[in-house]
Amino acid sequence: MRIIKILLLFIFSLSMSFLSAKDIDLFRSSVIISTDIKPKVQLSAMRILQEEVKSRTGIEWNKTDTWTSSKTHTIALALSSSKKLADRDIPLRDDRTLPEWQPEGFRIFMESNNARSTLWIIGSDSRAVIFGIGEFLRTAKMQKKSILIDDGLDIASSPTYELRGHQLGYRNTANSYDAWTVEQYDQYIRELVLFGTNAVENIPPLKKDISPHFKISREEMNVKMSEICDSYDIEYWVWTPAVIDLTDPELRKKELDFHEANYKKVPRLDNIFFPGGDPGHNHPRDVMPFLKDLHARLQKHHPNAGIWISLQGFSQEQIDYFYQYLRENQPNWLRGVVSGPSSPSISETRYQLPKQYKHRHYPDITHNVRCDYPALNFDQAFALTIGREGINPQPVYYAKIHGKYAPFTNGFISYSDGCHDDVNKVIWSQRGWDPQKSIRDILMEYSKFYFNPELETDATEGILGLEQNWMGSLADIGSVEPTLAFWKTLEKRYPELSKNWRWQMLVLRAYYDAYVRQRLINEKGLEQQANKILEQVKKLGSELVMKEALEIVNKADTEPIEQPSRKKIEQYCDDLFQSIGLQTSVEKFQASNSQRGCILDFVDYPLNNRWWLTDQFEEIKKLDNEEEKAARIETIYSWGNPSSGSYYDDVSNIANSIHVKSTVYDAVDFGWWDSGYSRWRLSSQVYQNDPVLEYEDLDPNARYIVRVAGYGDALIRIDGYRLEPVIYNKEQDGIKEFVVPKKVVGDGGIRITFDRPEESHMRWKNYSRISDVWLIKR
DSSP, X not given: OHHHHHHHHHHXXXXXXXXXXXXXXXXXXXXXXXXXXXXXXXXXXXXXXXXXXXXXXXXXXXXXXXXXXXXXXXXXXXXXXXXXXXXEEOOOXXXXXXXGGSTTOEEEEEEEETTEEEEEEEXXXXXXXXXXXXXXXXXXXXXXXXXXXXXXXXXXXXXXXXXXXXXXXXXXXXXXXXXXXXXXXXXXXXXXXXXXXXXXXXXXXXXXXXXXXXXXXXXXXXXXXXXXXXXTTOEEEEEOOOOSOTTSHHHHHHHHHHXXXXXXXOSOOOEEEEOTTSSOOOOHHHXXXXXXXXXXXXXXXXXXXXXXXXXXXXXHHHHHHHHHHHHHHOOTXXXXXXXXXXXXXXXXXXXXXXXXXXXXXXXXXXXXXXXXSOOTTOOHHHXXXXXXXXXXOOHHHHHHHHHHHGGGSSEEEEBOOSGGGXXXXXXXXXXXXXXXXXXXXXXXXXXXXXXXXXXXTXXXXXXXXXXXXXXXXXXXXXXXXXXXXXXXXXXXXXXXXXXXXXXXXXXXXXXXXXXXXXXXXXXXXXXXXXXXXXXXXHHHOHXXXXXXXXXXXXXHHHSOOOHHHHHXXXXXXXXXXXHHOOXXXXXXXXXXXXXXXXXXXXXXXXXSSHHHHHHHHHHHHTSSSHHHXXXXXXXXXXXXXXXXXXXXXXXXOTTSOTTBOOOOTTOTTBOOOGGGTOOSOGGGGBOBSSOOEEXXXXXXXXXXXXXXXXXXXXXXXXXXXXXXXXEEOOSTTEEEEEEOOGGGGTTSOEEEEEEOOOOTTSOGGGSOEEEEEEEEEO
16 A cells, blocks of 8 residues: 555656646746837737736736846747847847748747746737737636646747738628727727737728717727727728719819828828729729829828728729729839729739739628628528528638638738627638648637637537538538537536627527527428428318418417527527627617628528418419419429429529539529518529539430529520520519420430520619529420
């Protein structure tokens, strides 16, 4: 027994010595800051260290102007351009190619001397010191009364891309920013900076845009955001369109005066972004002289500020004019070009742009549909419920987008309309700093910093699980419920995180996804049962089958399922409004409109066709005879179930479009009518303008017809042959039919394409569209 005790004591002593050799607890530390760092950044750095450490550990660090005794550790903040800090030599490396000598680069390392340890954070400039602090806080293991770091810590890093920013516009159309206080903006901008962000873009007051959630006016917040950015020494940008007619001298002068008045008020302004023709309809021949004059006004108040322009909304002629203007005039007042939604391709822009001008990406990381980078393989059930601006952590997807386009740019400032895309912002900021950094490492730092060091692995897996929930036909994704179970376990295990808004969003998404999936399965099953009843119309009569069919599909409302999850969803939406101002409902939380993240308003939107059936049955009841009624009912129950040897595709519905080979890059194929409350058939709410379908293993001896439903024209070709219709109804859900020439079926396969009709004079929502395609064997 005595031998066992000695052995155990030896093992314990060995483990403790191992711990002491690997970890240093900075519990007792003070902070010394070089006076060579910008004064505002000195204050911000100290505030960050005090507040972020205290909120996670309860430890309070104090600032000192002299080196401390050997009983405590020192956190030393300095510049690589300085020689000494409080009469002590700064341990600098001479090699000027190292990261701490590069713009925004830093080095963090532990130095031990006579039992006194110093954590050095040395930056190439003042801003770099803040980035170094961010690296330290993300690396340290912070728990109650403890902040551990590896005594061998030595990290040196500098960013790959010079611009890494996000748009945080304080305006009514945002789904959360408009509810923030100055303090919340300060905290959020700080946290972005700690993950490598170096620019913030605001949308200053350009028109009457009042939110019921504003804590202060847009004019006041414009100034405050500028002050916040200046305190962290990061760039402050403003998005500045001109929607007036620039050929009108009086309006032009008023516009210049208006913008200059805003420029005067802010203490810091680094760049102006003029979004070409989105909004606005001015030709670049009028835009460029206007921007030259605007730059002259800007220079009076911010001498180092620059002008950027996007080519959004420009025609090819206007784009050609713009590049010709650059070649002929070489304006030195223009700093760069921005590539955003509806711009020419990023690679083409960099190719055409003269080298002296910079190139910024304006990626949309905030929207799920009807946008530049829509959620891939998005199920219609999600498009109808979580919608365009729902909570959307997609780290793998957005990392791929960054990797694809970043090499053509000097960096990015993303388009964002709320806190719901927080994970995506961090992915872009970190990949902008280091494109090779793994997604898992980024998420682990995110989880450790915002939640708990214990959660760095579990929360990472949970976030990746949420992204997988969106990858394909929802009814077929069996991991949705296990992902919810995983988050439920974490929810129960860490009740202290219940007030953390980032945590709330992720747990809410887990409940929401599973709830929508269970509703989808249930409601589709009810519709199948209803169709079985409708098939008996000739036996039971139209009145009875319509009555019974409606009773069945309406069980989705009269006998709702998963009500505990439904209550959880509502509770988390309430909590998020209180914690971060996220507006998930127009009626309840006064969101600006239903498309702006109102996931609570659409949580129970029908996932079967019960609304459409109700309306159809009312029309059928008005028909003159039973034969006509039965024929209409037959069309309904056989809609997605054609006869043997025939095929049906619900175009752009990933769950039922096996023959469709085309995709719509911006996901405008998910329609949005009646503010999201359309009563149309669900298949009519997804569509393409010119889909491509391919069929194999057809009967070469059979005759086929193609039936199309949608709206407007359907200029169809089969294997390149243009077909003439035998039926051609252009109204909504109107049916068109075309006979397939027998000669094209001889090889057992056909390819169906559609020409785009000339509709450039229309709004895109009114373009011709194809929603359903049948290949019917006769």
